[in-house]
Amino acid sequence: MLKALLKKEFSQLGQLFSFSRQGGKKRSTGAVVGMAILLGFSLLCVLFMFYGISVPLSLVTAQSGADWLYFVLFGIMTLLFGVLGSAFLTNSILYSAHDNEFLLSMPIPPSKILFSRVVMVYLSSLLSCTIVWLPAVINFNVMGFGSVTALIFQILLLFILSALVTVISCLLGWGIALISKRIHNKSFISVILSLVFIGVYYLFIFRMRELPNTILANIDHISEILEGNKNPVYYFGLGACGEVLPFTVFTLAVLLLFALTYFILSKTIFGILTAEHSGKKAVYHEKQSKQSGIFAALIKKEFKRYFSSATYMLNSNLGSFILIIGAIAAIIKADALQSLISEIPDLVSSFISIPAVIAAILCIICSMGSYTCASVSLEGRTIWVLQTMPVAASAVLRAKELMHIILNFIPAIILGVTLAVILQISFVETICIALLVFCFLWFMSGFGLMMNLLKPNLEWTNEAAVIKQGIPATVTSFTGLLLGLIVGGLLYLLALAIGAAPAMLIVALPLAVGALLFDRWISKRGAEIFSTLN
Amino acid sequence: MLKINNLTKSYGSKKAVDGLSLHINAGEIYGFIGHNGAGKTTTLKCVTGIMHFDEGDIEICGIPIKDKPTDCKRLIAYIPDNPDLYEFMTGIKFLNFVADIYGIDSATRDERISKYSDLLELKADLAQPISAYSHGMKQKLAIISAWLHDPKLILMDEPFVGLDPKASHTLKLMMREVCDNGGAIFFSTHVLEVAEKLCDKVAIIKEGKLIKSGTMSEVKGDASLESVFLELEE
Secondary structure, three states: OHHHHHHHHHHHHHHHHHEOOOOOOEOOHHHHHHHHHHHHHHHHHHHHHHHHHHHHHHHHHHHOOOHHHHHHHHHHHHHHHHHHHHHHHHHHHHHOOOOHHHHHOOOOOHHHHHHHHHHHHHHHHHHHHHHHHHHHHHHHHHOOOOOHHHHHHHHHHHHHHHHHHHHHHHHHHHHHHHHHHHOOOHHHHHHHHHHHHHHHHHHHHHHHHHHHHHHHHHHHHHHHHHHHOOOHHHHHHHHHOOOHHHHHHHHHHHHHHHHHHHHHHHHHHHHHHHOOOOOOOOOOOOOOOOOOOHHHHHHHHHHHHHHOOHHHHHHHOHHHHHHHHHHHHHHHOHHHHHHHHHHOHHHHHHOOOHHHHHHHHHHHHHOOOOOHHHHOHHHHHHHHHHHOOOOOHHHHHHHHHHHHHHHHHHHHHHHHHHHHHHOOOOHHHHHHHHHHHHHHHHHHHHHHHHHHHHOOOOOOOOOHHHHOOHHHHHHHHHHHHHHHHHHHHHHHHHHHHHOHHHHHHHHHHHHHHHHHHHHHHHHHHHHHHHHOOO | OEEEEEEEEEEOOEEEEEEEEEEEOOOOEEEEEOOOOOOHHHHHHHHHOOOOOOEEEEEEOOEEOOOOHHHHHHHEEEEOOOOOOOOOOEHHHHHHHHHHHOOOOHHHHHHHHHHHHHHOOOHHHOOOEHHHOOHHHHHHHHHHHHHOOOOOEEEEEOOOOOOOHHHHHHHHHHHHHHHHOOOEEEEEOOOHHHHHHHOOEEEEEEOOEEEEEEEHHHHHOOOOHHHHHHHHHO
16 A cells, blocks of 8 residues: 555656646657756756855864864755755645545545655655755765764765654644645735745855855854754764764654654644635625726736736746835945945946946846736636627737736836936936836737747646746746847947937837737737637 | 527538537527537537637627627627636626626626525625635536626536536526526537426537437427437437
């Protein structure tokens, strides 16, 4: 039974490689090999990044005779990286798997289902931990700092650390599962959690670059605190350096924790897997409805679709989040921005046009968000609703374009106006920035929509397949970025020659013409395609 | 009400519908039966204007669907075999969306939503997200949305699938009421007993071709519809 469950889990994993998420078609051998090479290359890149961090750290700690601190630091990094990589995955593997009910309906003890799932979480944790821990071990031994016993303990600690990551991930995933069963607006919570995750991740990466210098400056102090207080992490470090007793104590503690977690989960797993939405059931109370116009109804529908999906919000809206965060950061750092500009007056007057730079930055950030490239595909099997209604397909498509423009233009204007006020840009130039950004967004919304109409996918089972993957999303995001860079380059050259405002108008003109051409295509050919998609 | 003349639709080299002609008058409940893949859904989709066809003409109340699809869609309502609705909306928001698109004023929509959601016993659940609905509840919501704009012609693909016996009975009464008020119903079904009891006329389609149509007595005579159907299918 357990063998069959594990076989199922592994075959599911294998399907990620061998089957496309778009339409569930089997991938060609070439595509599978290509994916494996790409994944391997990505893993190697991260591995080398951690190796790069490990070299200065090992030198610094060796100089101070605190080898144990080297492993403590890498142990913490391994835990952080492992947990960040596994917590959400654990939720989907362990608690939110689609076949939970199917498996529970069969004569399989829940503890066995749990075991097969925990094995997968452990393997995922092992992979994450290897990426951080292995380069640290290799570097330490290449440098000639370790002994054979220490190397054996370091290798064993990889498996022990993975078990600890599994424990933390299971508990975090449990928390996520419990919260998500009790909340109504999961999309917003997911968006907030994901943004926090991204923020922590980038902070982590940013801090890691500074880590060797920070440790070098404070190494004695850090050692004193950890060693003096006989902190548990100190014993972990000693164990990694080959000391038997600390290694044994740490290993036993983790194994005990693992067993305890597994025991608690095996007793509660059935309740979690079968728990229904326990939020209060909304009861309908009759009240007078408000009539909206057709176009307003279509726009409202698009926004409801957008706000209902965390995947849609996060993947199509990164630019908008950056624009809003940028505006807040600009307000906080207003003085620094002003002094930066005032310190380089010659550079500003001779080589850089500040309004042009702002316009270029806004366009490039706006290129990170595209709603229209997935908006037709996202209709999926519900497309018949709009198709059978007495509404022109062109109006449906315009509503999709308008949502793209609104969701990007408002944050872009907030950041643009904030920067314009802080950097004292003239009113005319501010208007030109707004005009250029609008034309850029209009062009990209039309382009994305055209791509989606030419290559729609209504047969998706996971909406991420059309939001993140597929030809329309890929081509639109690359085209957006390329166009943003072209706009930036043209603005840089033209603004120095003829001034920022005329340059922005000149660049906006072809974008507007292009947008009009897309609009014409969408209202005729695009509408025809939409009307009969099935 | 509905005139289908020589309708032909192919998927590649395969003819899904082959020269089908059918006329449905006001006041008629018209049943459409045939085995899986016979061409029923394709015919219904062509009539609703969401599928182009190769040959023939379709007119709804004298308006050709090819030339004036939007005008035709104002007169009809369609319920597909699997009512995939907007799961990101609540039931009431979906109904209000449909009402907005058809330009139904507030008083009329409130009255109709109240009436039909009461009849189908869905009123208490209208504030729930559609994602929480069962198949039957989605079907009921699709039925209410179809009835909302008082259509002249209602096209339904297997409308009784997923409905509980009471809701099935209510739907039959609602269908009869539409026809009594001068409308018409054209629906496909595999439940021959329902077709036999409910329909004024019936059409049997096989491999895209209409093999028999007419009033119930013309089609089945003294035999049961099931035996006639099985005989024709052989």
